[in-house]
Amino acid sequence: MDPVKPLNLRGFLIYKSLLSPAEQGVILDDIRGVIKQAPLFSPITAWGKPMSVGMSSAGRYGWYSDRSGYRYERKHPNGTPWPAIPQSVMRIWSAVTDCARAPDCCLINHYTEKARMGLHQDNDEQDFSFPVVSVSLGDEGLFRIGGTERKDKTESIWLSSGDVCVMGGSARLAYHGIDRIRFGSSALLRNNGRINLTLRVVD
Ligand SMILES: O=C(O)CCC(=O)C(=O)O
Numbered sequence: 001m002d003p004v005k006p007l008n009l010r011g012f013l014i015y016k017s018l019l020s021p022a023e024q025g026v027i028l029d030d031i032r033g034v035i036k037q038a039p040l041f042s043p044i045t046a047w048g049k050p051m052s053v054g055m056s057s058a059g060r061y062g063w064y065s066d067r068s069g070y071r072y073e074r075k076h077p078n079g080t081p082w083p084a085i086p087q088s089v090m091r092i093w094s095a096v097t098d099c100a101r102a103p104d105c106c107l108i109n110h111y112t113e114k115a116r117m118g119l120h121q122d123n124d125e126q127d128f129s130f131p132v133v134s135v136s137l138g139d140e141g142l143f144r145i146g147g148t149e150r151k152d153k154t155e156s157i158w159l160s161s162g163d164v165c166v167m168g169g170s171a172r173l174a175y176h177g178i179d180r181i182r183f184g185s186s187a188l189l190r191n192n193g194r195i196n197l198t199l200r201v202v203d
């Protein structure tokens with residue numbers, strides 16, 4: 001992991017291929033360990049529709065949603081605390097940010113062939129001076145980025161396995177989403193699909 005000058009797309013800093021295949025393998029094993037203890041589930045949106053993305057979390061907080069809205073919870077819906085964030089993932093945060101504080105949530109998103117994530121802001125955290133760091137593993141995902149208003153014009157970039165994106169500064173509250181997955185484009189995951197990790201400072 002050797003962060004060289006990232007691509008700057010409207011303040012989104014994208015480190016292409018930051019993680020070597022070996023590093024991706026280690027992280028994936030660690031994430032499988034997390035999911036064994038905290039299985040993926042499909043959160044329900046405030047409108048009562050299950051999300052197409054499977055989710056779980058590691059850390060002191062996990063992201064959660066149901067008809068009452070989006071929020072962070074201390075426990076998995078099965079009642080157990082979220083597993084710790086693996087060291088292999090924490091190292092990425094240290095490599096691409098100079099934050100004194102460690103993240104307290106690693107949200108795990110699992111995309112199968114038809115899954116997508118609509119345009120949204122990450123704004124359930126308390127302090128937006130901390131960035132959100134996103135890690136892509138497995139199949140490529142078409143990442144759409146916009147500005148801080150939903151109506152702002154957007155552009156898209158394919159995120160590949162091993163890419164890391166830092167959403168900080170002016171990009172911290174920018175709209176973003178995943179339009180589609182290029183299913184089968186990576187051999188990292190046994191059954192294809194894409195895993196995205198986002199590291200967040202929650203409180
Ligand atoms: O999957 C991605 O690359 C983005 C995920 C995301 O925006 C989120 O979890 O809030």
Ligand SMILES: [Mn+2]
Nearest residue numbers: 120121122176
């Ligand atoms: Mn997001």
